[in-house]
Amino acid sequence: MADNKAKSGLLLDIRNLRIEATVFPPGEAPKNIVLVHDVSLTLEKGKVLGLIGESGAGKSTIGLSSMGYGRGGVRITGGEVILNGRDILKGGKEGFRKLRGREVCYVAQSAAAAFNPAHKLMDQVVEATLLHGTATRAEAEKRAVALFKKLSLPNPESIGERFPHQVSGGQLQRVMTAMALCSEPDLIVFDEPTTALDVTTQIDVLAAIKDAIRDTHVAALYITHDLAVVAQVSDEIMVLRHGRLVEWGGTRQIIKEPRQEYTNALVSVHEIEHQEQNPGTTPFLSVKNVTAAYGRSHIKVLKNVSVDIYPGQTLAVVGESGSGKSTLARAITGLLPPEEGTVTFDGRPLANKLADRPKEDLRQLQMIYQMADVAMNPRQAVGTIIGRPLEFYFGIRGRERDRRVADLLDKIEMGKGFIDRYPAELSGGQKQRVCIARSLAAKPKLIICDEVTSALDPLVAHGILKLLLDLQKEESVAYLFITHDLATVKSIADSIAVMYRGEVVRYGAKSTVLTPPFDAYTDLLLSSVPEMEIGWLEKAIKGRRMASAGN
Amino acid sequence: MSSPIVKLVAQRVALGILLLLAVSVLIFAGTQILPGDVAQAILGQSATPESLANLREQLGLNQPAYIRYFQWLGGVLTGDLGTAMSSGQDIATSIKGRLWNTLFLAFWAAIVAVPLAIILGLIAVRYRNGWVDKLISGLALASTSFPEFFIGYVLVYFFAVKWQIFPGISTVYDGMPFGERMQAIALPATALTLVVLAHMMRMTRAAILNVMQSAYVETAELKGLSAFNVIRKHAFPNAIAPIINVVMLNLAYLIVGVVVVEVIFVYPGMGQYLVDHVTKRDVPVVQAVGLIFAAVYISLNIIADIAAIIANPRLRHPK
Numbered sequence: 001m002a003d004n005k006a007k008s009g010l011l012l013d014i015r016n017l018r019i020e021a022t023v024f025p026p027g028e029a030p031k032n033i034v035l036v037h038d039v040s041l042t043l044e045k046g047k048v049l050g051l052i053g054e055s056g057a058g059k060s061t062i063g064l065s066s067m068g069y070g071r072g073g074v075r076i077t078g079g080e081v082i083l084n085g086r087d088i089l090k091g092g093k094e095g096f097r098k099l100r101g102r103e104v105c106y107v108a109q110s111a112a113a114a115f116n117p118a119h120k121l122m123d124q125v126v127e128a129t130l131l132h133g134t135a136t137r138a139e140a141e142k143r144a145v146a147l148f149k150k151l152s153l154p155n156p157e158s159i160g161e162r163f164p165h166q167v168s169g170g171q172l173q174r175v176m177t178a179m180a181l182c183s184e185p186d187l188i189v190f191d192e193p194t195t196a197l198d199v200t201t202q203i204d205v206l207a208a209i210k211d212a213i214r215d216t217h218v219a220a221l222y223i224t225h226d227l228a229v230v231a232q233v234s235d236e237i238m239v240l241r242h243g244r245l246v247e248w249g250g251t252r253q254i255i256k257e258p259r260q261e262y263t264n265a266l267v268s269v270h271e272i273e274h275q276e277q278n279p280g281t282t283p284f285l286s287v288k289n290v291t292a293a294y295g296r297s298h299i300k301v302l303k304n305v306s307v308d309i310y311p312g313q314t315l316a317v318v319g320e321s322g323s324g325k326s327t328l329a330r331a332i333t334g335l336l337p338p339e340e341g342t343v344t345f346d347g348r349p350l351a352n353k354l355a356d357r358p359k360e361d362l363r364q365l366q367m368i369y370q371m372a373d374v375a376m377n378p379r380q381a382v383g384t385i386i387g388r389p390l391e392f393y394f395g396i397r398g399r400e401r402d403r404r405v406a407d408l409l410d411k412i413e414m415g416k417g418f419i420d421r422y423p424a425e426l427s428g429g430q431k432q433r434v435c436i437a438r439s440l441a442a443k444p445k446l447i448i449c450d451e452v453t454s455a456l457d458p459l460v461a462h463g464i465l466k467l468l469l470d471l472q473k474e475e476s477v478a479y480l481f482i483t484h485d486l487a488t489v490k491s492i493a494d495s496i497a498v499m500y501r502g503e504v505v506r507y508g509a510k511s512t513v514l515t516p517p518f519d520a521y522t523d524l525l526l527s528s529v530p531e532m533e534i535g536w537l538e539k540a541i542k543g544r545r546m547a548s549a550g551n
Numbered sequence: 552m553s554s555p556i557v558k559l560v561a562q563r564v565a566l567g568i569l570l571l572l573a574v575s576v577l578i579f580a581g582t583q584i585l586p587g588d589v590a591q592a593i594l595g596q597s598a599t600p601e602s603l604a605n606l607r608e609q610l611g612l613n614q615p616a617y618i619r620y621f622q623w624l625g626g627v628l629t630g631d632l633g634t635a636m637s638s639g640q641d642i643a644t645s646i647k648g649r650l651w652n653t654l655f656l657a658f659w660a661a662i663v664a665v666p667l668a669i670i671l672g673l674i675a676v677r678y679r680n681g682w683v684d685k686l687i688s689g690l691a692l693a694s695t696s697f698p699e700f701f702i703g704y705v706l707v708y709f710f711a712v713k714w715q716i717f718p719g720i721s722t723v724y725d726g727m728p729f730g731e732r733m734q735a736i737a738l739p740a741t742a743l744t745l746v747v748l749a750h751m752m753r754m755t756r757a758a759i760l761n762v763m764q765s766a767y768v769e770t771a772e773l774k775g776l777s778a779f780n781v782i783r784k785h786a787f788p789n790a791i792a793p794i795i796n797v798v799m800l801n802l803a804y805l806i807v808g809v810v811v812v813e814v815i816f817v818y819p820g821m822g823q824y825l826v827d828h829v830t831k832r833d834v835p836v837v838q839a840v841g842l843i844f845a846a847v848y849i850s851l852n853i854i855a856d857i858a859a860i861i862a863n864p865r866l867r868h869p870k
Binding site for chain 2: 067099110113116118
């Protein structure tokens, strides 16, 4: 009897799921790879299961299998997916179409890309409901407006009349959640729904999603790589790695008493001990009262910004998207000549425009980017990529160049064997290391790091940060470290500049900046960083002093 | 309509007018560079220097070129395209009927070709890389690869000579009943359709396939929409701009590029008229027809630009 009851509460039962894909490596015959190895999971009605793991762990693939969907040629080759008591894999295409958008709905990582730019939001929100005939248009629209209200969207009555480009990213993510809830499904698959958002916006969206799940009693698979985020919303957590199950348990157990080593590595806080250095007496690079705008626009992206960088030290620039962090880098490198203000280097002013700077000035300022794979020529081997600055700035060629390249590869903890590899053959972390080696090859005084760890998995990012700190000690190179991630800042910076809407709102040594009393914005930024603690979200929302700009 | 659209459209129209003026200068200059002038052409080889001088005086040919250009341009703007040398007839009057005939033919070819090309493109995307897609692409490419005179003669051979369904010579005249007129243009319209079909169909296919990679197409699939509805409702509206562009280019071709087809079917349109007068070295007629063709080409391209602007929701509904 008890057994029966438990069964009737069961919504999703995935048994021995096996998912494969065919890959086409360059120059080799196509081969089959297994993405998911015999993973099983169950989910009861109204419960939330968090799927967590690094990229390539198979989280999204498993999530989408509950809708019978395989992205880009991915095939479900084994196992059963039992939803509401029937194996959906036996239903065929017609069966999938009937359950998608009705029994199971999907919330994508980037709502900005997942909404069709050609249609009004309301038409898209009610589309699935109308398609499956579960309500009339008037009913569906009424339901949608009620959901917009529940998700605390501004102007819930009229926001549906807008087009996706007229609504901010954080709002779109909530509209997408409303879209998933509109057809009153039994299960929603959330695929990294807050990952693309600013930390200050993420907290609002997270709270809205959590409330909506609670009030509608919908079950959810919540996919993310961020344990602190998933700890706020899920009842249970499943840790995955390389398409295999690592550990599955209640949220409290996973984050407080992890049983597997890998889970422990994910859970433990990776703070790097970094002793703050005292600023020297003279900065080698000073940005003084710089104001800049794109094109002939009247909107100033940088307003009267002044910062100093000292030899061999790190200045971290933090702020959310649109705060002007990257624009500051562009102004320093000369890519965007400032309208007012100057950049001085070694006591002399640098030319405003990139084209007017001598080669020597170019050599002294190097850059590393967020997307390592698009910052390298895919048709050049690693040796050529790293060797290029040696040829360009120093005229070093032939055997001497190869020797230096080998040295640099050694410095970034990659062996000589990588010289002939192409970027496509490297992992994300290795690509970023090659970019670091390329910038070091020029022997610069300053390397500008623009969100260099944002696209990487936490453990890989940790390795990159450590490498950067080690290299700083050896080469005494200074960093201008642009990031939105405060944890990174804590572990690498000597001084910090907090930017908000083009202005530096707080600037000073790390210890000063991170010590209360805070200004309102810094407080918001610091309090929005998710902590791996159950109940953090509610506490954080309660304690806020200002609303985030993304809303 | 909101201000950015009005501004962009006004820009396009102004550019179009400027371009047309530039083309008129080129056409006029081109005919001036040719050896000999109208007086020589009228009087022929037996002309005496005195009679030549007299005629030049009479026609105003002694005036500097830029004055004659403005006189010509002024005439064009007021609807006076000059007089044909060979026949002495008013060009505007003779062109009117011809232009109407050409537009009539182009219109019916377009009515068939444009929807057919777009529907075939949609079907090709739906069954992409399958045999249906390959068959459609193959046939469309084949029909475009054959020169239009070849297609024209094949059509004449089967439909006019062998089966005698449609006339091989497309004679039309004023006051001809609509049904007969349609029967007369059946073959040239088919030939034109076959020529322009593939270009539009392949562009439709490529533009939609490009959009099929988007995240919002996945969203639509995950709502349970059928494959064809995903393409029609979610992919097509976002691929419309490049499709309109290629459709307009082909419409322009239907009007400007029909010369060969009109000659094959002896159809009394602009192309036929142009060819006749080129052989007679009738410069004023060639100028007038050239200018009209340029105007058609430029205005259709402006329409394509404007349609692409209006199709963009970001411009239609600014923040």
